[in-house]
Amino acid sequence: MKIKHLFLAALASLPMVTSAQKNKNTATPGTLSRPKLVVGIVVDQMRWDYLYRFNDRYVAGGFKRMLSEGFTCENTHIDYLPTETGPGHSCVYTGSVPAIHGIAANNFIIQATGKPMYCAEDTTVRGVGSTSVAGKMSPRNLQASTITDELKLATNFRSKVIGIALKDRGSILPAGHTPNGAYWFDDATGNWITSTYYTNDLPAWVKQFNDKKLPTAYLAKTWETLYPINTYKQSTTDKSPYEGAYRGEAAPVFPHNFPAIKGADFAAIRSNPLGNTFTLDFAKTALDAEQLGKGEQTDFLAVSLSSTDYIGHQFGPNSIEAEDTYLRLDRDLAAFFAYLDARVGKGNYTAFLTADHGAAHNAQFLKDNNIPGGTWDGFAAATQLNNMFEKELNVKRAILSIDNYEVNLNYAAINNAKADVEKIKDLSIAYLRKQPGVLYVVDMQKVQSASIPADLRERIINGYNAERSGAIQVILKPGYFAGHGKTGTSHGVSSPYDTHIPLLFMGWGIKQGSLNRDTHMTDISATLAALLHIQMPSGCVGKVIPEALKK
Known part of the structure; x- marks a missing residue:
């Protein structure tokens, strides 16, 4: 009897584990468990090797956090041609390929009529927040459902889905056919806009954000390097024949005087690393205003970071501009993840990061270094x-x-x-x-x-x-x-520099680790569907990556 009392006393002294703690990050057999929020991040034109090329100067909370806390698929490739922004974002979110989802390129030809078509073009709608043609956009050209659509269907449309990107296609295609909102940037006004496909008036929080006139403030700053310029050892010299100058610049060299570069509209924010900062500013505001991750159902925030693509095209992957852009983006991501930790709770959300395509080295740079190109x-x-x-x-x-x-x-x-x-x-x-x-x-x-x-x-x-x-x-x-120019770079081909993309998962339901077997861009939505216990998108041809998921 004395032994029994001692045993009970010992049990009583152990810390209690609540059912909520026990189920955190895992699902009890027979019950449904999901994260509060999924955050999809597509870095436009991010080559896979950027994860490691600039790694020695990344901060602890950005790319390094995803690599150390999350799961990285080191050999993820694109499954189709051409490797462009529209098809890439469509593939990530549909798990499908252009043959099925229909986004054959950024701009394609309707073969029956010979009519050119932009991938997000929709002349039946009008802009909301702007009278420019930038608002005449919708997802109607996308012929398959997205993982964001499937989440809405799985929860009887109680989940919230928001898409955000400077590029319209980077917001519209990931958000799918049924989102609560998709927002993109209007060069003419400097505002975030949408179209009547989604709503007839901008939400009050979007108007209030636009009223801050952040593009004006950001474009009033000169672009200086984060570190002394002579420490950028991963790049060619600043004055390089492989880089394109901004409008009005005598040469493509630091510092870049954006107050002089800006011009009559706000398009210059796209080719400024602060364009990524601005995008994540808006994403944080959307998170709070829409109370994402605060409801009973899983919400989804789809963010595409577009400035990396504009800067990459202009300066190429070997430029100080590209290196500095990724060092700044890394800091922005660290701040964004910290914001998610504070607002949603660390361990309560799942984030993934990938790219829509990569980029080639500048052709003349290759020739000058005796490499075919x-x-x-x-x-x-x-x-x-x-x-x-x-x-x-x-x-x-x-x-x-x-x-x-x-x-x-x-x-x-x-x-x-x-x-x-x-x-x-x-x-x-x-x-x-x-x-x-x-x-x-x-x-x-x-x-x-x-x-x-x-x-x-x-x-x-x-x-x-x-x-x-x-x-x-x-x-x-x-x-x-x-192409026919001598500066910058492009993409669209089948070589690894265009098809080999980063793929990292982090947070709720995700193991810590890495994988070197072949995985594919089409596998992303299939894996998310398995994580969320929902149906794969209607055109999905990808496979689940089980190594990334906790059982």
């Missing part, structure tokens, strides 16, 4: 082909465009001239194969029998949408990309 001018090739077809076949403008590494045929002109479409395709392929920098040219009707590597064939097929993609696919040699 170059640029290829698709516009010039289209002009040459049109001249040839007009002269030899009497067809005027048989080629609408060569864009997104695809040849778009002018079927109306070809039919009117009673010309042979197959002959025009064959002649185009024969001509393009002889162009410097071209590796393969593929007739999309014959792609299955084309003599190309199997992995490349799969990406071509995944990217081909019969209603919105060109009839011929052009594949360039490694190190080459479409």
